[in-house]
Amino acid sequence: MTGKPNTFIQIHEKDNVLVALVDLPAESIIDFGGKTIKLRQEIQAKHKFTIEPLAKEDLIYMYGTVVGRTKIDLPVGSLITTQNTVHEAAYFGKKTENYQWNPPSISRFQGRTFMGFHREDGQVGTANYWLIIPLVFCENRNVEVINDAFNDALGYGKTNPFKSMVKNMVRLHQEGKQEEIVNLNIEKAKEMESKLLFPNLDGIKVLDHQGGCGGTRRDSESLCALLAGYINNPNVAGATVLSLGCQNAQPSILKEKIQKINPELKKPLIILEQQKEGTEQQLLSEAIKKTFLGMVEANKQERKPAPLSKLTVGLECGGSDGFSGISANPAVGYASDLIVALGGTTMLSEFPELCGVEQELINRCTTDESADKFAALMKAYAASAVAVGSGFDMNPSPGNIKDGLITDAIKSAGAAKKGGTSPVTDVLDYAEYFQMPGLNLVCTPGNDVESTTAMAGSGANVMLFTTGLGTPTGNPIAPVIKISSNTKLANRMPDIIDIDTGGIISGEKSIPEMGEEILEIIIKVASGEVKPKAVLLAQDDFIPWKRGVSL
Structure with a gap:
């Protein structure tokens, strides 16, 4: 042969x-x-x-x-x-050259818009959610009670169709429409249930977690910073926050973090403290009443045209394989370059998966300050891993290795392709909110959910998630578009894959062609015309990072 x-x-x-x-x-x-x-x-x-x-x-x-x-x-x-x-990786140090970028042609997308939710601070959302947030794990149950009450009454939850049928029978009976009860069936009940009270509100999302108290004070500070970023994210219309009262993650810290990100936050923000409100019934009643009135205001917002420069796209990979760095990741990188050339923002995260390509990224930084910040964060992260008997060399999972990614440097060199070739305009530590358009590097673990959780907290309003093995992961507020590196995966797991880049492997498509296709899908998702599989499956994964060693 x-x-x-x-x-x-x-x-x-x-x-x-x-x-x-x-x-x-x-x-x-x-x-x-x-x-x-x-x-x-x-x-x-x-x-x-x-x-x-x-x-x-x-x-x-x-x-x-x-x-x-x-x-x-x-x-x-x-x-x-x-x-x-x-594993062996290249040495990195100071910025050694001034990077020259040749951006891709954007003629196909020049003047294009998406239909988004315009916020008073100038950000534009690709969705319109109301958040319910426990400031400490003690409030998780109360938050779920509120969520269940609203989802059932407003039609956002996946309700039992027969429950919908009975609810409508009760309503028709109360209205004296007995003859309509006879003709009611499951399909009609579903249709009646689908008429949402708040059609411009995409739903209610809960950010339950196991933090806020215990652990270190740094953990609580980081959690508050992350939650502040979610509240400020353009995909969020408003938020209800439940505090117990005595925990480390105090409402005052959350307000301080919000003030740092956005001193002029105009969104409705409801913060209630159980130890002040009294009984759980009083707390929940007050939270539900105020939240409902906030939703009434949120529903007044409508989608309007926005330039593509208002896109802020997180770049993620998970369940990677030996084709990820050849097909899906470079195709996403090309889409990233298009977005940056159009004045938008992209975010490359997962610092353990940038091992070995640090010098290239350092040289792409537009300032010495950002280059030095990236190098310092990488060195500190690597040192913390070594200090507990681990290291970046232990990053590849058994699935990665089985499918050709046998060292962290091989995995990293392919993973970094998601960032395309554009200059690095800023470097963000964990839970820092983006300020600069262009490609941002965001310090997160390689863990998929911890990473996507962080990027939404840094302002991402859409995410691209490449995978070679298949990963059922999403985010509560930022729609996640799943991209397969190979056609076998796309055919085997069509329930989670939105885009197949396997045509690059077979030679049927080029990386620029796939990159442009990806951007077209982003525009449809950002406009609410297409719901990614992760949204349809309600894959609302949210895991804050405690800044311990997580690869």
């Missing part, structure tokens, strides 16, 4: 390994670069093999950067595995 185009790929001319795009049997003959390579064993799709002999301790290059070091001598055509390769 002789390797043909689209059966393998060299990602960068400096790379000394190739990536198999299909399963390649042992002893296959690969013609590459004017030389013949005989495979020493089977190379499964997504995995890598050497194109030159490597001695023990030699460096392995992918994406044009160091991604590993050999543990033994490797002849030409050898499979790269965890048994013969260890």
